[in-house]
Amino acid sequence: MTPAAPSDGTGPQLRADAARNRARILAAARAAFRERGTAAPLDEIARRAGVNIATLYRRFPDGEALIRQVVIDGYTVLLRAAQTAVREASDGALPAIEHWLLGLVAEREMLVLPLIGGPVVNDAEALAIQRELGGLLDELLATARDQGAIRPDVTAADLTTTVALACRPLPHLDAATGQVLAERHVRVFLDGLRPGPDPISPLPSGPTLDEVLARVYADGPTPTPDNTTQR
C-alpha cells in the first residue's frame, strides 16, 4: 500500500515511475517477508521487484524503514476493515463480523508483520492505529452482544488473536492453498462464535486487548519473532 498517493505524512509526491517502483518494492517485501521472514535479503527483494538495489535504498533509507512501512500498511488494512465492519454492524453484527474476518483472510497477503511479528513495534503511528482498532472492535462486539448475536465471553483480544493466527502464511504451502484452508478454519471459528445453548467449552479468562497491547509495547519478556527466516 502506499503508492504514490499521500498515505502517511511521508512523501512530497513521487514521480510516476518512483511511485510504481515503490509499490513494487513493498509488494516484493511483503512476499519475501512472508516466505523468509524480515531477514530476507534486500537484494532479493529488489530483484523480485524488478528494481535495482540502489533504487530500493533510494526509496527506503535502510531495511528497517522498509519493514516499518510494510507494518504500517498492514495496520491500515486492518483499520479500514474494522471501520467498515462497525458501519455494517447495525444491519446485523454477526454477518458484519463474518464479512470482516473473511475479508481479512482474503487480504492476508497484505497482513504481514503486525501478525507475523517484527522488530518495529515501538512506533507511535502503529500504536495509535492499534488503539483505534481496539476501540472499533469493542464497539463491534458491544453491538453484537446487544443483538444477542454472539456469545458474551468473546473479547476484542479474541478477534485480533484470530486474525493473527488465521492470516499468517501456512508453512510450505502456496498462497492459494493456504488461503482455502485458512478460510475453512475461520468459518468453523465463526460458527463457534454463536451464542449456542450449550457451549462445549466455557472460555478460560484471558487478558483484555489493552493488557495484551501493554505487554507488547512494554517490551514483553519474550524478544519477539517476526515471521520466519528460512535458512
Added chain:
Amino acid sequence: MTPAAPSDGTGPQLRADAARNRARILAAARAAFRERGTAAPLDEIARRAGVNIATLYRRFPDGEALIRQVVIDGYTVLLRAAQTAVREASDGALPAIEHWLLGLVAEREMLVLPLIGGPVVNDAEALAIQRELGGLLDELLATARDQGAIRPDVTAADLTTTVALACRPLPHLDAATGQVLAERHVRVFLDGLRPGPDPISPLPSGPTLDEVLARVYADGPTPTPDNTTQR
C-alpha cells in the same frame, strides 16, 4: 534420536552429561526458533543452553541437523497425541478431539518447525510420520462422524491446519499470554465443530490432507517460510 534414551535409530547411547546437554540444546533451539526463526544464530542457541558452541557442533554436525531434530521431535509429539486421541475416541469422539487439540496447544512449545515451516521437508522420516498422522486423524474423524458428534464437512486437513495455526507463537507476546489466547481461540473453534442445526457458514471445498501433503512435498511453488527471523 533425542535425549539419551533410544528414540530413533540414531545413537549408540550417550553419556549422562552428553544427553543432558543435548536436551538443553534442543530446548534452547526450540525457543530460539520460535522467537527468531531457524536463522537464529547457533552461538546464541549454545549460549542459551549454557553450553559451548563446540559442544553444539559435536552433538549436531551442522545447523541443519539441529533443525531436523527439532522438527522430528515436534512430529513425534503430534503422533503420540493422535494415537491417544484415537484410543479415547470410542468413549466419545468429540471430547477426544477436544482433549487432543487443547493438549497440543498446551504443548505448543514443542511444536516448532512442522508448523512454523522450515527447510527440512524432504525427509523420509518426517514424511512417514505425517502420513501415519493423517491416517489417525481420518480414523478419529470417521469415529466422530459415526457418533454424529461432529459436522460432516470437517476434514483431517482442517484439523492439521488448526494445529498449525493455533500452536504457532503469537508475535511480541510472552509464551504464557500466547498460550491463553490460543486456548481461547481453539475453544471457540471446537464449539464450531459441532453439528449445529443451522451452520452459519457452509465450508467451501478444500484440498484433502493427502493433496496438501503432496503439494508440500512435491516442492510446492512457494519456497516456504519457517518461522521468522528477527532482524
Added chain:
DNA sequence: ATCTAACCGCAGGATATCCTTCACTTATTC
C-alpha cells in the same frame, strides 16, 4: 523539447554468522 529526478550497474568496506580445529580440562563410567 528540455531539464532533472529517478534508475541502473557495479564496486567495495564493514559486520555477522557459520563452521572448523586444537590443546586443555572436567565429568562419567567401569
Added chain:
DNA sequence: GAATAAGTGAAGGATATCCTGCGGTTAGAT
C-alpha cells in the same frame, strides 16, 4: 581410581548481507 568420552575456550577463514558511493542512462514533468 583409571580410562576416556565429553566439554571448554579461543582463534580464524569463508561466506553473505548490509549499506554507501559514483558515473552514466532513462523516463517523467513542464
